[in-house]
Amino acid sequence: xxxxxxxxxxxxxxxxxxxxxxxxxxxxxxAVDGVSFQLAEGEAVAVVGESGCGKSTLAxxxxxxxxxxxxxxxxxxxxxxxxxxxxxxxxxVGYVQQDPYGxxxxxxSVRRILEEPLVxxxxxxPSKRRARVVEAxxxxxxxxxxxxxxxxxxxxxGGQQQRLVVARATLLGPRLxxxxxxxxxxxxxxxxxxxxxxxxxQQSHRLSVVYITHDLSTVRHFCERVLVMYAGKLVxxxxxxxxxxxxxxxxxxxxxxxxxxxxxxxxxxxxPVPPGEPPSLVRPPEGCRFHPRCPAAIPGVCDRRExxxxxxxxxxxxxxxxxxxxxxxxxAPAVEGGxxx
Amino acid sequence: MTVAPLLRVEDLHLHFxxxxxxxxAVDGVYLEVGRxRTVAVLGESGCGKTSLAxxILRLLxxxxxxxxxxxxxxxxxxxxxxxxRFRQEVRWARLSLVPQAAMxxxxxxxxxxxxxxxxLWLHGRVRRPEEARDHVVEALRRVGVPPEFxxxxxxxxxxxxxxxxxxxxxxxxxxxLVVLDxxxxxxxxxxQANLLNLLKTLRWELGTSFLLITHDLAxxxxxxxxxxxxxxxxxxxxxxxxxxxxxxxxxxxxxLRASVVSLREERAPQPLPGRPPSLLNPxxxxxxxxxxxxxxxxxxxxxxxxxxxxGRRVMCWxxxxxxxxxx
Ligand SMILES: Nc1ncnc2c1ncn2[C@@H]1O[C@H](COP(=O)(O)OP(=O)(O)OP(=O)(O)O)[C@@H](O)[C@H]1O
Ligand SMILES: Nc1ncnc2c1ncn2[C@@H]1O[C@H](COP(=O)(O)OP(=O)(O)OP(=O)(O)O)[C@@H](O)[C@H]1O
Ligand code: SF4
Ligand code: SF4
Ligand SMILES: [Mg+2]
Ligand SMILES: [Mg+2]
Numbered sequence: 001x002x003x004x005x006x007x008x009x010x011x012x013x014x015x016x017x018x019x020x021x022x023x024x025x026x027x028x029x030x031a032v033d034g035v036s037f038q039l040a041e042g043e044a045v046a047v048v049g050e051s052g053c054g055k056s057t058l059a060x061x062x063x064x065x066x067x068x069x070x071x072x073x074x075x076x077x078x079x080x081x082x083x084x085x086x087x088x089x090x091x092x093v094g095y096v097q098q099d100p101y102g103x104x105x106x107x108x109s110v111r112r113i114l115e116e117p118l119v120x121x122x123x124x125x126p127s128k129r130r131a132r133v134v135e136a137x138x139x140x141x142x143x144x145x146x147x148x149x150x151x152x153x154x155x156x157x158g159g160q161q162q163r164l165v166v167a168r169a170t171l172l173g174p175r176l177x178x179x180x181x182x183x184x185x186x187x188x189x190x191x192x193x194x195x196x197x198x199x200x201x202q203q204s205h206r207l208s209v210v211y212i213t214h215d216l217s218t219v220r221h222f223c224e225r226v227l228v229m230y231a232g233k234l235v236x237x238x239x240x241x242x243x244x245x246x247x248x249x250x251x252x253x254x255x256x257x258x259x260x261x262x263x264x265x266x267x268x269x270x271x272p273v274p275p276g277e278p279p280s281l282v283r284p285p286e287g288c289r290f291h292p293r294c295p296a297a298i299p300g301v302c303d304r305r306e307x308x309x310x311x312x313x314x315x316x317x318x319x320x321x322x323x324x325x326x327x328x329x330x331x332a333p334a335v336e337g338g339x340x341x
Numbered sequence: 342m343t344v345a346p347l348l349r350v351e352d353l354h355l356h357f358x359x360x361x362x363x364x365x366a367v368d369g370v371y372l373e374v375g376r377x378r379t380v381a382v383l384g385e386s387g388c389g390k391t392s393l394a395x396x397i398l399r400l401l402x403x404x405x406x407x408x409x410x411x412x413x414x415x416x417x418x419x420x421x422x423x424x425x426r427f428r429q430e431v432r433w434a435r436l437s438l439v440p441q442a443a444m445x446x447x448x449x450x451x452x453x454x455x456x457x458x459x460x461l462w463l464h465g466r467v468r469r470p471e472e473a474r475d476h477v478v479e480a481l482r483r484v485g486v487p488p489e490f491x492x493x494x495x496x497x498x499x500x501x502x503x504x505x506x507x508x509x510x511x512x513x514x515x516x517x518l519v520v521l522d523x524x525x526x527x528x529x530x531x532x533q534a535n536l537l538n539l540l541k542t543l544r545w546e547l548g549t550s551f552l553l554i555t556h557d558l559a560x561x562x563x564x565x566x567x568x569x570x571x572x573x574x575x576x577x578x579x580x581x582x583x584x585x586x587x588x589x590x591x592x593x594x595x596x597l598r599a600s601v602v603s604l605r606e607e608r609a610p611q612p613l614p615g616r617p618p619s620l621l622n623p624x625x626x627x628x629x630x631x632x633x634x635x636x637x638x639x640x641x642x643x644x645x646x647x648x649x650x651x652g653r654r655v656m657c658w659x660x661x662x663x664x665x666x667x668x
Pocket of ligand 4: 631634
């Protein structure tokens, strides 16, 4: 159906159980705690936020690699429930996991790592496979390809491993790519190249991308929308240009202020960062989870009541009491009943 | 007379054996780290930065094809030390490493405190667990990790905290020089800023020297006094960071400087035209020649490392010509 989102997350909550000595229940790590968003066909959305805020857990939840406690994932209007749904879905999704070395089988050569998915998917002609593999290596700048084909993962540099994972994830022409820090180890030049590859797949194959990243300076050129995550929750969602021009949430503002430009003065001064550390996800602060670090916190409000999503502009949502006058947003009504069988 | 630098690397080579032939990952590197100074090794993915760190720390993989040169720490050549002595006297104690993706390389089944204590036990600095405990708490405190984290497992910590733990481990014996391989590249901007602030403070307080390996110019500018720009296994420009930022000399340095976009610019990031050369069969002449807009006749020969004013060095014929003309 036209206009339906390709992917929809509704009220996802993924908690990890903390145990002592393997069996005594100690509490829950609320890594993802009520996340809803939608992704249109051919759209790229960036997920940004501090280390430990739950980005990778969100990725794994979207892929069905960890089970959410609550919430649903919808794909092409179909709710992913049983094992069949997930199997059907996984054939359409590519995943670039955060730790590239951990993602690569250590005893397989680059050639086998890339050929195997082609074999499994019925590309039976060896010369065709070979051509696809070479093309994939060239696209991620692992050149000349013949030098890399016989190597094993430990014979690649960090950034080369990362590029190999990207090559594998895009090889079969997925509908959706969930990429968890796919270019973090790459220099500006190769990074631009790999992101341009994803951008062109997005345009030519209507690929949709969930791009988890800390590199806000590339987000402007490679994504349509940004989701800002803090302590398991989305605190701001907007079009990239709006978010960069006018970040609304105090956390987003702090995030943007922390990005350095090359400058000889940098080495002689400390960079401004909000005081404190991200909160415990086992016992998150009451009210707004950012309030202990927020310079704009309203006493008696922010530390008591959790802010709902306020609509602060067209397609621009911020969960912050500073915008209390604005209309509140209800989570993702568009999918309701959308494509049930 | 000048004082010997803390670290001096001379004509260092490290080649790896592969099915297609030897990969010349480090191929004639010259480098210096002054006492209390921080040098950033800057270069693109695959140019040999991690291999350089491995060569300096003698952490070699099994498929080494060739390993030669001199690594002088405080004037003492580490390359000729027997492995046993290197392990007992140098690694961790005088020279330590925070590896690339350190946060994923912590031992998952060992509690954080026990990992940080490992160098202490290895070097016989402690005899009883309580003694180790005191050192560990102090080492963790120094890097801003709450002491109670000592009892946790790595997966219970965020990436930023794990990275701090790896740094605590590298610092626990107070070495003179710490090699940091991409210490912040996997981290978000706030955690990055926090960690860089921490490293700056450590520098100011302990006087530790760092060899900072990074692909990111902005990160280098946060910490470094000097920059060593690496291209295809060699250091092609070396000198003070502020001079590098305001007036890069090597054509590769100039292209790189121009390719960096900041968040505050509308300009789209542009890849450098062309590709880095194969490290299996690097060109006989200048390795940057195929991508160099300034290429001219002499570039078919390997360019010399030319000293220029201000303690800078450039591996490029453009400056060699000038130097001869001036004479
Ligand atoms: N298997 C697990 N058991 C318990 N806690 C976990 C587990 N995996 C992750 N966590 C915790 O859940 C929280 C979210 O982790 P997650 O890896 O999703 O964060 P992230 O945003 O991807 O961080 P980073 O930027 O460092 O990759 C963290 O506090 C982490 O310590
Ligand atoms: N054990 C090995 N065997 C064969 N080749 C190797 C081995 N280790 C590294 N290489 C190759 O040597 C070159 C330099 O690798 P190195 O890891 O030093 O790069 P790097 O500059 O650290 O890159 P990155 O920024 O991507 O981590 C690369 O082309 C890599 O493929
Ligand atoms: S809700 Fe209050 S504490 Fe939270 S970000 Fe807004 S102003 Fe700050
Ligand atoms: S030596 Fe020649 S090709 Fe190499 S960087 Fe200098 S001008 Fe360019
Ligand atoms: Mg993660
Ligand atoms: Mg490396």
